Amino acid sequence: MYEKFYGFTEKPFNLTPDPDYFYxxxxxxxxxxxxxxxxxxxxxxxxxxxxxxxGKTTLIKCLxxxxxxxxxxxxxxxxxxxxxxxxxxxxEDLEVVPAxxxxxxxxxxxxxxxxxxxxxxxxxxxxxxxxEAQNLQPxxxxxxxxxxxxxxxxxxxxxxxxxxxxxxxxxxxxxxLEQLRQRITVRFHLHPLNEEExxxxxxxxxxxxxxxxxxxxxAGACRLIHQYSGGLPRLINVACDxxxxxxxxxxxxxxxxxxxxxxxxxxxxxxxxxxxxxxxxAPEPASLGPGAFAPPAPxxxxxxxxxxxxxxxxxxxxxxxxVHWSAAGAPGALWRALAPxxxx
Numbered sequence: 001m002y003e004k005f006y007g008f009t010e011k012p013f014n015l016t017p018d019p020d021y022f023y024x025x026x027x028x029x030x031x032x033x034x035x036x037x038x039x040x041x042x043x044x045x046x047x048x049x050x051x052x053x054x055g056k057t058t059l060i061k062c063l064x065x066x067x068x069x070x071x072x073x074x075x076x077x078x079x080x081x082x083x084x085x086x087x088x089x090x091x092e093d094l095e096v097v098p099a100x101x102x103x104x105x106x107x108x109x110x111x112x113x114x115x116x117x118x119x120x121x122x123x124x125x126x127x128x129x130x131x132e133a134q135n136l137q138p139x140x141x142x143x144x145x146x147x148x149x150x151x152x153x154x155x156x157x158x159x160x161x162x163x164x165x166x167x168x169x170x171x172x173x174x175x176x177l178e179q180l181r182q183r184i185t186v187r188f189h190l191h192p193l194n195e196e197e198x199x200x201x202x203x204x205x206x207x208x209x210x211x212x213x214x215x216x217x218x219a220g221a222c223r224l225i226h227q228y229s230g231g232l233p234r235l236i237n238v239a240c241d242x243x244x245x246x247x248x249x250x251x252x253x254x255x256x257x258x259x260x261x262x263x264x265x266x267x268x269x270x271x272x273x274x275x276x277x278x279x280x281x282a283p284e285p286a287s288l289g290p291g292a293f294a295p296p297a298p299x300x301x302x303x304x305x306x307x308x309x310x311x312x313x314x315x316x317x318x319x320x321x322x323v324h325w326s327a328a329g330a331p332g333a334l335w336r337a338l339a340p341x342x343x344x
Contacts, residue, residue: 002248003209012209013237013244017058019065021208023233025197028059031188035063038186039071039127039159044148045183046161049168050190053234056163059190060129071125079135079164083143086136087112090128116150116157126158133164138174145180192231198222201233202240217243220257228264228271235271242267 003011012021024032031048038046050056064073074093076086084105091097091108096115103111119126128147130136136144150157162168166189172181193201199222206215217225217240225243229235243255246263255263264271 002244005248005251006215006244006253007210007212009210011241012205012211013241015234015237017061019058019062021205022058022062023055023197023201023204025193025201027191027193028055031059031190032063034186034188035059035161038161039125042125042155042159043185044156044159045145045180046159046186047168047172047184048161048163048188048190049166051192051232052165053232054190054192055233056190057131058233060131060161060163064129070123071127072119073126074128076128076130077132079130079132081140082137083140084108086130086140086144091115094126112147113150120152120155120157127161128158129161129163131163133162134166134168134171135164136162136171138171138176141171141177141180145177145183148183192229193226193233193236194231195223195226198226198229198231198236201236205237205240214253215244215247216254217260218254218256221255221260224257224260224264238267239264 003009022028035046035048048056048059060075064075067073072094074090076089076093078089079086081089087105087108088097091112092099094115096111097103097108116126130144144160147158148156148160162184169189171177172184199217199219202217202222202225221243225236225239228239239260243260243263246259246266247253247255252259
């Protein structure tokens with residue numbers, strides 16, 4: 001809608017996870033290092049957690065894009081189901097069984113074991129990645145643990161990566177999952193971006209989308225966006241997209257704190273209502289009631305809430321960015337082009 005006005009090749013803050021926009025903050029760099037280490041070291045289970053919108057799926061997609069052909073991957077995104085349903089999704093993704101095959105659980109396990117042995121003979125690795133793993137039932141997690149028993153005397157034949165929200169950690173603390181918990185040897189939690197990383201994240205996404213530098217968020221605007229989003233990339237995208245839409249309506253390309261606040265107010269959500277002027281103290285509770293906050297009176301602007309709502313429904317943004325890779329975390333032979341891609 002506004003790409004031509006700003007000179008973008010595409011919308012910079014779409015919500016769809018796109019590895020082209022992957023931004024490697026200090027936290028995401030460490031997470032990627034942990035993943036690469038765990039997979040190259042043949043660890044049986046790896047756990048990655050993070051809040052909603054923290055960039056977990058984007059991180060995994062970046063990893064998947066750059067895996068070597070010697071790594072066979074099943075990526076499960078529908079984690080609500082029985083173990084048999086999860087197992088079938090894994091085998092279908094690995095092309096071990098066709099989607100319409102009528103086959104028993106025992107037969108699927110037998111074929112899976114044969115497949116793992118054959119891949120090991122070919123010196124290939126097999127990795128199962130389960131997204132939204134906090135939705136897995138305890139009995140399903142226990143049966144997944146049993147899959148890790150497929151091994152040789154030297155190495156695991158299968159590696160499983162559990163990716164989920166913080167609730168996953170609570171699920172895994174259950175007494176009945178003690179054996180599984182002991183097998184998870186690599187764990188990492190994705191924390192939100194800090195204020196400086198939020199500024200860099202915004203600049204990077206604008207650059208990837210083709211900005212020549214004429215579109216700019218001031219330091220105050222970035223502070224306000226960080227306050228609104230809590231450093232979560234998905235919410236940063238929401239705030240920036242709303243601001244760009246408002247700027248398109250007002251024919252404006254440089255956004256300060258006041259302009260961003262007005263744009264966020266149009267979102268009419270709880271987070272936007274709680275945003276206050278950076279450095280300004282909230283009003284005294286005695287005059288407004290416990291926990292109350294009265295945002296500054298909006299200055300008149302020709303932004304129609306209905307227009308914003310319709311346009312925002314068409315698409316916002318996702319947390320991604322350019323990748324920088326440290327020599328200490330450089331991947332091994334299994335990871336095709338991951339380091340070069342990270343350094344672009």
